[in-house]
Amino acid sequence: MAPAKKINLKDKVEDGEIDLSMLSLEDVPVREIASVKKVYSLDLSNNHLERLPNNFATLTNLTKIDLSKNNLKELPENFGNLEKLVHLDLYKNQLQHLPLSFHGLKNLKWLDLKDNPLVPAIAKIAGPCLDNKQCQLCAKSIIQFYSEMNEKVEQMKIDQKAQILKNLAYKAKQEKKKKDKKQRQKDKNDNLAKENIKKEEIETISEQIIEKEQETRLIVKQRSSSGSGVLRTIFLLIFFLSLGLFLLTAFKVKYLQSTEQHIVSMWMMLREYFPNYWENYVIIFEKKFVHCHLLIGNYLIRIYENLSNSPYMLLIQDYIFYTARSISKQLNEVFHNIL
Template sequence: MPKAEKIKINVKDRVEDNAIDLSLSELTEVPVREIASFKRVTILDLSNNKLMSLGKTFPTLTNITRLDLSRNQIKFLPEDFGNLRNLRHLDLYNNKLEHLPLSFGNLNKLSYLDLKGNPLTPALAKVVGLCLTAKECNTSARNTVKCLARMQEEVEKTKEKLQQEHDAQLEVLADVTNTEEAQKSKKAKKAKNKSKKTKSENASPKPNPNIKLTKSKVEGNSPSNASTKRKSSTALRTIFTFFMLLAINIFIIYVIMFKNPEIAEKLVEFIPHQYRDWILTKSEYFRLRVSDWIQVIRTPPGHN
């Protein structure tokens, strides 16, 4: 389909006081930049052209209070059409509109609206109503703006609710992720500590249970063992002293008794009293035995 040829017009020639009349100009696009250069203009007539849309920059013409877009082929209005907050009179008669943008609810000053001849949806057509008289057009403007404002508010609430639910889901997901990461970190740390402990146990010699048991027994019985050791030591010293004295006395008796009994008697006086009688008795018995042995030795064989 060939692209429609853009019609160039001199907007300045169409300006009269505070109004610009661009009707019947075969326009396919709105010369927004040229119109915006005339700050005092508040009335804009774009009727009877070939406009299918107004363009994204059209809502920047915020000074417009009266707008005539009738008898075009407009299928939709810009989403931010509600930025034209000073708009009081809007004529959209005989276009191809089915819907109105939610921002339409921001046109609080709108007092005249004509949407006849548009294929509006049944729900919107019911709200808009008829516009056969100025009063009906005024009612249509109020009802339409009010309805779109309510719809806009509901949509904003729904968006806010969805955003809150989305944020809550993100928080839950973040908590789950943090929990999983914490658990993984905890498990890794535990495994690391376990590995270090295992290496330490393998490196250090294992204690001998028998040694531990013996040590425990020794430590547990140390007082009684010490007492027993002391008693055993005393007994051994006593026995050793006894036998030493006995050996000395026997030697003295054996060497001296047969040579000089007087010296033997003097030596006996140095023997402890508790051993003296026993030693003397044994010494006498030993002396007699030795004497007998000597006599036997000295007696030649055959003289018995």
């Protein structure tokens, strides 16, 4: 902390009040202030104070202190020794907590804690302090709060002392039982050994359960992947079969003429189940499909005619007719059962 700035206090004292405001102070000249007799009010507002020295609480004759508009981050733990304090202004600092000794300020009647980053609990108790009445209520509430907190701390100290006495009594009692200590320790070790065995067994069973769960998940995953592969294979078979059937019927292979008629009949049956508002779309689809079917058929026939002199064409023709015959036989049986 920076050394106290030398100030001529004689010029700052008037009617028991010391005005040290707006002097850019970084430390409080406590000894110089204490040397002034019959002073009850101290104004340290609008300075650069970040902390108060521990001997600040020796200014016990003060009844009014103004520390507003500084950078105070904390107050000394013995701040509560200022028992005569009635008016305290801490407006616009950086305080988050107040010292527990605040309960000692029994005569405090006015307190302003506005514009401090107080923790929510203290901020709620302090209130807004927007007028004189609210600042009076703030002082009363804060003193009551810290008094209750001090009582709890004192009770905790009493409980701790009682616990210490209880522990001492317990140790004295343990000293009397040294003869049985070895046997108890042996029994304890035996119990620990049994517990460790049980823990190992539980861990082994848990590991086995986890391994089985992982195996089950792997099997489920494999089955799921296998099922997906089967569905994909079936979809591809249906797609290529439909494509092949489309091309062969477009090519006007003779064995598939009856199959083509069955397909048309089945389509006409399905049309009866379509909603009426679909009719225009169905007609457009039929026209486009027939047009595409004829166009592809004519294109395939032209290719076939151009390649008819090829020595491999007979083999290709036999393969096409054989495939068409097989497809026609199988599909005609299916259509016969349906229609």
